[in-house]
Amino acid sequence: MATDTPSPASPPGVPESPLRVLLPQILPALVIGVAASLLYIGISELSDQLKDVVWGTLPDALGIGDYSSLWMIVVLTVTGVTVGLVVWKVPGHAGPDSASTGLEGPPLAPAIVPGLLVASALALAGGVSLGPENPIIAANVALAYWLGRKVAPTAPGALWVMLATSATIGALFGTPVASALVVSEALTHRPGDRGSLWDRLFAPLIAAGAGAMTTLLLTDFTFNLSLPQVTDPGWDDLLAAMVVATAAALFGLLSCYAFPYIHGAFRWLRHPMLMLPVGGLVLGLLGALGGPLTLFKGVEQIKELASNIGGWSSGDLAKMTVIKLVALVIAASCGFRGGRIFPAVFVGVAFGMFAQALVPEIPPAVAVSAGVLGVLLATTRQGWLSLFTAAVLAPQPALLPMLCVASLFAWLIVTGRPLLELDESGASRH
Secondary structure, eight states, rough: OOOOOOTTTSSSOOOOOOHHHHHGGGGHHHHHHHHHHHHHHHHHHHHHHHHIIIIIHHHHHTTTTTHHHHHHHHHHHHHHHHHHHHHHHHHTSSSSSGGGOOOOOOOOOOOGGHHHHHHHHHHHHHHOOOHHHHHHHHHHHHHHHHHHHHHHTOOOHHHHHHHHHHHHHHHHTHHHHHHHHHHHHHOOOTTTSSOOHHHHHHHHHHHHHHHHHHHHHHHOOOOOOOOOOOOOOOOOHHHHHHHHHHHHHHHHHHHHHHHHHHHHHHHHHHHHHHHHHHHHHHHHHHHHHGGGGGGGHHHHHHHHTTTTSSSSSSHHHHHHHHHHHHHHHHHHHOOOOOOOOHHHHHHHHHHHHHHHHHHTTSOOOHHHHHHHHHHHHHHHHOOHHHHHHHHHHHHTTHHHHHHHHHHHHHHHTTTSSSSSOOOTTSSSSO
């Protein structure tokens, strides 16, 4: 996607030099990068504060366990009611159905953003198995596009969309590399495009870098699970990575095939004040069955899960893996606003730990990273994002070649299959 436009001062038909095109992009990219990260941090902090009240202060005051089965069922059901009210009554109805949105999409009207952020914050605090990525990206894109068109009406609208998307992905993952990989999938060289790929990635990378640095400076966020190092990988480790990634991809595909049917069942209820409370009740029952680790977006929970390698039975890990995947599909089907990547990472981590519990000879870093790789490939069909996320969970140079090879075999399983996203009619996207 080219974002450069000829300068009025340039002679007709003579392209500007790359330097003159790139330098004016630095300031807006920096501003959008910092602003996107601050919005993400603000919503995360708000939801964390509300989470502490709902899951700590209130149950303590009532003299009940903060993660008792009854409390989980009550909180998730009430969360469904409150989000249902937002979707029903707030102008803009909290944006489009999250089941039909991905990391990219057309800019929303600014008036939709408040309701979308409120619905997302309530779901994050209430323990819904969805992440913040889709709503935060949508909100940042809407605001950047609206302001950008006012400040610089002659600039291409696609520029503001690309900068806001890149900045938010950088902030979410704490590194601009994730954004570069995701954006590069959307940038293909077309006849008439000028400059190299890195020219076209210049402004998005600045925005992503600014967003990532803002997150790193203001929070202690990291994806690193501190898994034991793999120092001398062998052929058996490569085989294990290939098998685990392929099995995880097959497991993840189950959710993709079930998604349109479960989504259709909730749409049969028609009204958000029926769909969301019923969905919340089901999520509460699943949480009571799977335990508190299967609640929420999953980022903090994967660290707790991975901190006890060898301490979970294969049965416990299998139960959490299945319940979290079901909870993700239910949450995305009944109308909650949120993203599917972070919960899918939890599913991948739990799947990898399950495989390692069955075959203890597999190094935990190999099993976990391969599990995440397979599940993300199946549910997102984002090859670079899947590979990057698997790599940063266990940032070990010896793993990267194995993950690259394993991704190719898993890709053969998932390519052309449905992914965990629907079109506007409720049918699976491929």
